[in-house]
Amino acid sequence: MDELIADLLQETWLPLPVIAWRLLLATLLGALVGYERERRARPAGLRTHILVCIAAATAAVLTIEIAHLSAFQTDGIRIDPIRLIEAVTAGVAFLAAGMIVFARGHVHGLTTGAGMWLAGSIGLACGLGFWQVAVIATLLAVIVLTVMRVVEGRLLGKDRRTQRRDRQDAKK
Structure with missing residues (x-):
């Protein structure tokens, strides 16, 4: 019984x-x-990005914990932390690929897919304790997703009404 309790209360x-x-x-x-994705009414919005970020952070924390378990301290067992990054990237890539659609000659969902991939990386940074990297990446993402939309519109000579009309035409 003591072993069961000790196992349930893993330090x-x-x-x-x-x-x-x-x-x-x-x-x-x-x-x-x-x-920003939620505000733009994209399929993968607020909750999806949060969950991707938490999942990646959880995987990172678990990797740190596993590396310090006594069961994994023997010479016969090797832990490669790079596999964590590969696994998270593969999992997020699977989700992000589902967001990308090619319809009527236009590709949709690339930015959302890239945002999910970034959310996974931000989660890894948080879980591994590199909060500074995570915060900087998040700030850059917010800038790219908001400010660059305005810059794009000006560079392409489109105003918000034209962009909105283009999106509505793409949905038809």
């Missing part, structure tokens, strides 16, 4: 408040990236 290498902070930060930063 973590990282203090629990640190784990909670990393997951909370991933939630907040994922929300910032997803907000």
